[in-house]
Each structure stands twice: as C-alpha cells, then as structure tokens.
Amino acid sequence: MITEKENYIRFITGKDVAFAPTMNLMGMVGPSYLYKDRNPDMSGFDFYGVEYVVSPESNGGFIPVPGKFILDDVTKWHDVIKNPDISGLDWEEMAKKDMAHIDRENVPVCANFIPGFFQAFINFMGFTEGLCAIYEEPEEVKALTEYITDFYCEVAKKMVEYYKPDMMWLPDDVCTQRAPFISKAAYDEIFMPSIKKYARVFIDNGIPVEIHCCGECMDLIEDWVEAGITAWDPAQVMNDLIAVHNKYGKDFAIIGGWDSSGPIARGDVTDQELIDAVDEWCDTYLPLGGFGFAGGVMGAIGDPEVARKNGIVFERFKEYSKKFF
Numbered sequence: 183m184i185t186e187k188e189n190y191i192r193f194i195t196g197k198d199v200a201f202a203p204t205m206n207l208m209g210m211v212g213p214s215y216l217y218k219d220r221n222p223d224m225s226g227f228d229f230y231g232v233e234y235v236v237s238p239e240s241n242g243g244f245i246p247v248p249g250k251f252i253l254d255d256v257t258k259w260h261d262v263i264k265n266p267d268i269s270g271l272d273w274e275e276m277a278k279k280d281m282a283h284i285d286r287e288n289v290p291v292c293a294n295f296i297p298g299f300f301q302a303f304i305n306f307m308g309f310t311e312g313l314c315a316i317y318e319e320p321e322e323v324k325a326l327t328e329y330i331t332d333f334y335c336e337v338a339k340k341m342v343e344y345y346k347p348d349m350m351w352l353p354d355d356v357c358t359q360r361a362p363f364i365s366k367a368a369y370d371e372i373f374m375p376s377i378k379k380y381a382r383v384f385i386d387n388g389i390p391v392e393i394h395c396c397g398e399c400m401d402l403i404e405d406w407v408e409a410g411i412t413a414w415d416p417a418q419v420m421n422d423l424i425a426v427h428n429k430y431g432k433d434f435a436i437i438g439g440w441d442s443s444g445p446i447a448r449g450d451v452t453d454q455e456l457i458d459a460v461d462e463w464c465d466t467y468l469p470l471g472g473f474g475f476a477g478g479v480m481g482a483i484g485d486p487e488v489a490r491k492n493g494i495v496f497e498r499f500k501e502y503s504k505k506f507f
Contacts, residue, residue: 186288194474201504207290207292211273223470233247238483293345294350295337296340300356350390356402359397362402378410381504414437424470437465438474456494464503475499
C-alpha cells in the first residue's frame, strides 16, 4: 500500500491513485524568519508590516486588521513597501528547524509563505482603495506586484534548495461567488505574469503546484493550466466542475465539489445529512477520476461538535470511497 503522501502527489500530477485522495496540506512550511513577527495563531505582522487579526468568526483564518492598511496611495508604494533582506540567513539551519515537525515519509512537504498576488495587494490597501487602484493606476499596481514577485522568487529558490518540497501551495483568492473581483484583462495584465513566474521556480524543478482560489473561477482556469499548475482547491460548487474535468481530465486535479457555503457545511447539519452528502459526492465524482475530497463542516476552531461532525465526514468518506477502488 502506498502512503497518503505518495497517493496525493500522484493525484496532483495526473497519475493513477491507489485510493480516493483527500486534500493534504499537513506538511505546509515556510521560512520561519518571515514569520518572526507573527503569533502562533498567525495574528501579528507579516514581513511587509501588514497587521493581521484572527477571530472565531474567521474560522481560524487571519485577515488584515479592518481599516488599518499600510498603503493609501499606490503611486507612493516605493516609499512604503520594502522587500526584506534575506542575504545573511543560514538557510540550511533554518530549514532543518522548520522541517523538524514534519513526517516527511508520510506527509507531502508543501512550500508556502505568501498570501498570493492579488491578495497581497489588497492586504496592503484594503478592498475599496485596492480595487480602485487596479482600475485607475494599473501600471503602478503591476510595478508593485513585479517588485514583490522578485522577492517571492528569491525565497522560492532557497526553499527549493534547502527545504526540498514535494509540492507548492499557491493561495490567491481573487473571486467572489459570482465572478472575479477584477476583469480578466486586468488579471492577465497585472497578476498572471507574476503567478506564472513564481510557479515556474517550482515547476521547473519538478515540484507540482496546487492553486487555492475560492469562488467562481471559470474564466481563470485556462491561464492556470497554461502556466503549468496541475491542481486547484477548494473548487467550489458555483463552478462547472464537470466541464472543467471534461476539458482537462486528470491533468488538472480538482479538489472540492463540496458545498462549503451551503447548508451542508453549517453547524446545524444532521449526521445523516452529512453521510448522505459524502455518498453523493463519491457517487458523482470518484467514477470520473481526477477529483479529490475536501469536505466538512465550518465552525469555530476547537468546537467539539464541529470536530465530531467532521469526524463523521471523514470516516464515512474513508469507508464509502473504497467501493470505487
């Protein structure tokens, strides 16, 4: 029997799997130097000076402190946004410490230290000012994005050399439930070149890339595939996932298909409803191949009832999915 790690890497690189894959980012790691001003829950300051807060309502996610943004005029970004100096770091020793907790034999080592490209920019300015800047000053936004991309790529090369990741996870939530926040033309002109440049650092070294983008992403998927990205999560149900699969087959792994913004993910869902939803997911997607599971109930971190219900989800998935292999 192959390990969960091997099965997942086979899945996100278009190969046959031995059992139904589930989203596996337990081995996520980034250079600890870049998190030196963060708290264990990821609140605190990032390496550009953006301050983040975590609350029960964010389900453990960290967001910029509302109303407290570091850039109010994109034309003055050169005076505010400064890439960190990483020239004097002992990368070998840092990687050894950062990797000590990861069971490399059974868990994919997953490189990640960025919030994305669109997301990074919005974190600097906030949605209102940031979206206006993308429309009014696209050249400045692109110049800023290229500047931070140079740093991302510098770190990425060090991670490839010293951390030797099995995969890279690229988060960048650029979409609403109905469509992207910005036009396809703006995305292609401002952000997609940086996504491609950063991803190629890993892809050119044989390391597959999984992109994370919530919302309705249909207009962006072709760009991702052309950039060499081979997997996407959380692939929410407002997308035509069957059409995406029919176009790309197992060459583009789809991790999702669970209605994470619907009743099935709420805390008042019944145990039987969860079991039925898992069965329906398996019956719909596993015969097709190329789909991975990422279902569950949303709720506050540490809530014992949420944990119990998620246990039901994954135990049912583990058992019911066996009939397809």
